[in-house]
Amino acid sequence: LVNYLLIKPLLNPANYLTLCFAIPFSVTGIHPAYGLGGAFRFVLIVIFLIWFNTLFASFLKRKFGSSITGIASFLLIVAGLAALEYFNIYSLFALSQQVFGFLIENPIGWIIVLVFSGAAFLLNKGFFAQNYYPENFDRKTIRKQAETQNFTFMERFGKIGEIISLEMKLVLRHKRTKNVLYTAVLFLLYGLLFYPSDMYKENDAMLMFVAIFVTGIGMILFGQWIINWEGSYFDFLMTRDIDTQSYIKANYFLLLSLSIISFILTTPYFLFGRDILINHSVAFLYNAGVNIHVYLFGATFNTKRLELSKGSAMNMQGVSYKNFIIMIPLLVVPMGLIGIFSLFSAKHIALIILAVLGLAGIVFWKQLLEITEKQFLRRKYALCEGFRKK
Structure with missing residues (x-):
């Protein structure tokens, strides 16, 4: 059942729309520089990256869900990376060029990306093994309710505070x-x-x-x-x-x-x-x-x-x-x-x-x-x- 839940998203055709751009680019951009083998490896790398992104995104969603901590961490990372690029401290674009160049030139480059995809699969499987039992669902529900019931301090402001407390719970629930x-x-x-x-x-x-x-x-x-x-x-x-x-x-x-x-x-x-x-x-x-x-x-x-x-x-x-x-x-x-x-x-x-x-x-x-x-x-x-x- 766990394997089915993890593999099913990989079979979604919408995930592979990227290939509509990757395949033509492999013919016009990669093939002249790296040959037929390089173009084929590039397409494989893109497919395995799709797998990795799908699986890793699923893991992050299951791990952090809609928590403020997860969203804030993501925004801080994105803002930090954007600042590095904007102020010319470190170029992520140049780094990605080097990484893709290495993976395409190296005959086993596609295997490296496949290994990362496998690691993302195992991360998800491990998370399922540790958390997806009925008793864990009950604990999560209780914890989630507790997190949204800690606005009692607002009640000191009378009826208005109680209404605001209810509004805040509504937002978080x-x-x-x-x-x-x-x-x-x-x-x-x-x-x-x-x-x-x-x-x-x-x-x-x-x-x-x-x-x-x-x-x-x-x-x-x-x-x-x-x-x-x-x-x-x-x-x-x-x-x-x-x-x-x-x-x-x-x-x-x-x-x-x-x-x-x-x-x-x-x-x-x-x-x-x-x-x-x-x-x-x-x-x-x-x-x-x-x-x-x-x-x-x-x-x-x-x-x-x-x-x-x-x-x-x-x-x-x-x-x-x-x-x-x-x-x-x-x-x-x-x-x-x-x-x-x-x-x-x-x-x-x-x-x-x-x-x-x-x-x-x-x-x-x-x-x-x-x-x-x-x-x-x-x-x-x-x-x-x-x-x-x-």
């Missing part, structure tokens, strides 16, 4: 919300695509877009689902002893916490200069004072229930045109404001306007939440009806 959490961590590196490049240094609107995106990535990704991710049990939630004010405040503080965490994690971008520091500070104020309230108010119009048990990759379930409309005040308005004032060399005025709007939203947060609370009460029954539909 469901596949889709966990995937979004890992996506948010990955998007924290989004600024590295823009800030080091000279191409965008004069594009103030784009730099503001990046600043708002990375400093509010947690709030942006989770904010679009802030009410409809509870659609499966929304009727039950409405029957509980939870007043609307506490419910709205809990969601507000949850999004605010995500904004603060995102801002803190993006402070290393300040090394790119004073302009980035100013952009990020203004973007944080705008996210905390404007965008959060826009999300909370707009969430009352989204009546599509979100299925949390499904993954988020290529999954548009629960997403409607309303999710895209709400992006206008979130991203388009500040970009447009910065772009227009930059045409007149008055970018600083746009920054002041955005900062003042953000500060006003932070200072008058209670009054703004009262508006959202009244809107929620008007839309509550429409939300209940919409969430009942599958």
